Amino acid sequence: MNKRALAPILIACLFASILVAIQPPFLQPTADSASTALAAAQSYPPPDPTLVISQWDWNNTLNPSNDSSILMITAPQEGKAYNTNSVNLAINVGATAPSFVYTVSYTGDWPNSGNNLFFHLGNYGDGLRLFPTALSLTLKPTGIPDGNHTITVYAVILRGQADGPAIVTNLSKSVNFTVDTTFPDVKILSPQNKSYKSSKVPLDFTVNEPASNISYNLDGQKSLINENTTLAEMPNGNHSLTVFVTDQAGNTAVSDNVQFTVNVPNSPSTAFSITLMAIIAVVTLVAGLVIAKKTRHR
Numbered sequence: 001m002n003k004r005a006l007a008p009i010l011i012a013c014l015f016a017s018i019l020v021a022i023q024p025p026f027l028q029p030t031a032d033s034a035s036t037a038l039a040a041a042q043s044y045p046p047p048d049p050t051l052v053i054s055q056w057d058w059n060n061t062l063n064p065s066n067d068s069s070i071l072m073i074t075a076p077q078e079g080k081a082y083n084t085n086s087v088n089l090a091i092n093v094g095a096t097a098p099s100f101v102y103t104v105s106y107t108g109d110w111p112n113s114g115n116n117l118f119f120h121l122g123n124y125g126d127g128l129r130l131f132p133t134a135l136s137l138t139l140k141p142t143g144i145p146d147g148n149h150t151i152t153v154y155a156v157i158l159r160g161q162a163d164g165p166a167i168v169t170n171l172s173k174s175v176n177f178t179v180d181t182t183f184p185d186v187k188i189l190s191p192q193n194k195s196y197k198s199s200k201v202p203l204d205f206t207v208n209e210p211a212s213n214i215s216y217n218l219d220g221q222k223s224l225i226n227e228n229t230t231l232a233e234m235p236n237g238n239h240s241l242t243v244f245v246t247d248q249a250g251n252t253a254v255s256d257n258v259q260f261t262v263n264v265p266n267s268p269s270t271a272f273s274i275t276l277m278a279i280i281a282v283v284t285l286v287a288g289l290v291i292a293k294k295t296r297h298r
Contacts, residue, residue, distance in 0.1 A: 050140040051118050069095045069157045071171040075138075076151070081178040081249035086142040091153050091173075093135050099159040099169070100131040106153045110144050144179050151175055180249035184209050188243055188255050191231075195261040201231040205243050205255065213246040234262045 075090040076082065093101050104119035118139055121131070141151075157169040190204040203216065205228065215224045218231065218241050231241075239262060243255040 050142075052138045053119075054136040054138060069093075069099060069155075069169050069171060071153060071155045071173045073151075073153055073173050073175045076175055076177040078175050079177065081180050081247075083179075083181055083249040083251050085144050085146075085179060085181060086140050087144055087177065087179065088138060088140055089151065089153075090136075090138040091155075093137070093155045093157075093171070095133045095157045095159075095169075097133050099157050099167075100133050101135050101155060102158045103156040104135070104137060104153065106141075106151060108141060108144065108151045109149055110147075112143065113141070116141075146179050146181055148176065148178050151177070178249065180247065180251065183251045184211065184245045184247045184253040186243055186245045186253050186255045188241065188258050191239075191241065191258055191260040193259055195263050196234075197264055199232070199234045199262060199264050201234050201260070201262065202228070203231050203241070203243075204228045207245045207253075209247050211245045212248050212250075213244075213252075215244045217242045217244070236262050236264055 070093065072092045073090070074092060075088045089106060091104065093104060095101055100121075101119070102121050103117060105115060105117040107113060107115045119135065119137055152172055152174040155171040157171065159167040159169070185208040186205060187207075188203075188205045190202045203225075207214075213224070214226060215222055217223075219239055239260055241258045241260070244252060245255075246252040
């Protein structure tokens with residue numbers, strides 16, 4: 001075969017090679033396995049150093065309906081309070097093949113939160129044709145101030161078409177949560193550091209925010225309560241009391257310790273009974289002595 005006959009074949013081969021090289025990234029993936037893809041993705045430096053990719057899959061295991069794209073925030077939880085300024089952000093995002101997850105980002109309402117792109121397919125080996133239809137991602141935003149907050153996650157899903165541009169689906173999901181790193185302020189109003197002449201002593205205290213758990217320690221014995229109460233059947237003597245309050249974020253405060261005394265005086269009826277018993281005891285003793293003396297004289 002002469003050179004002129006080979007020229008068209010060489011040109012055709014070269015053109016085919018170029019088409020393969022410039023194949024658009026939204027076509028159907030050809031990766032070997034989910035475990036291979038996950039290992040490859042985890043080997044790439046993430047945009048955010050706290051990012052963890054715990055699942056990378058194209059079998060839609062994170063998509064329960066298997067017929068549409070989904071985006072779920074599993075942490076932080078809606079309406080929950082946290083006692084740390086660094087809260088885990090965990091999301092599941094899934095698509096139905098031949099769609100795949102292209103980017104995932106988030107933004108928060110606190111200062112300097114910004115718009116954070118923490119997953120982009122280009123950072124995790126799209127040249128290796130690793131196109132996930134499902135992802136589990138976790139990262140840990142820091143510097144979140146105390147207060148009520150909203151965090152919004154965005155995901156871009158691409159669906160390849162053989163004869164046209166990719167179809168783009170934009171997903172978003174928001175969650176509201178609270179950061180509270182301040183301990184409650186609890187004060188005991190009663191009892192006070194004094195002596196009480198009653199076995200029923202009121203336990204009154206104040207706390208400056210809603211509580212999830214309240215307890216007190218009386219002479220080493222801990223008890224749970226919901227509100228102010230009465231310490232009943234207190235024995236005479238010295239006593240020690242401390243109140244513990246945990247707020248809805250998990251911060252636990254301890255009150256100042258209160259030392260008090262219970263000294264219940266004897267009532268008139270009790271005094272009369274004691275006197276009567278003493279008289280009976282004395283009479284019984286005297287009678288016994290008299291009988292014993294007469295017995296010895298016989």
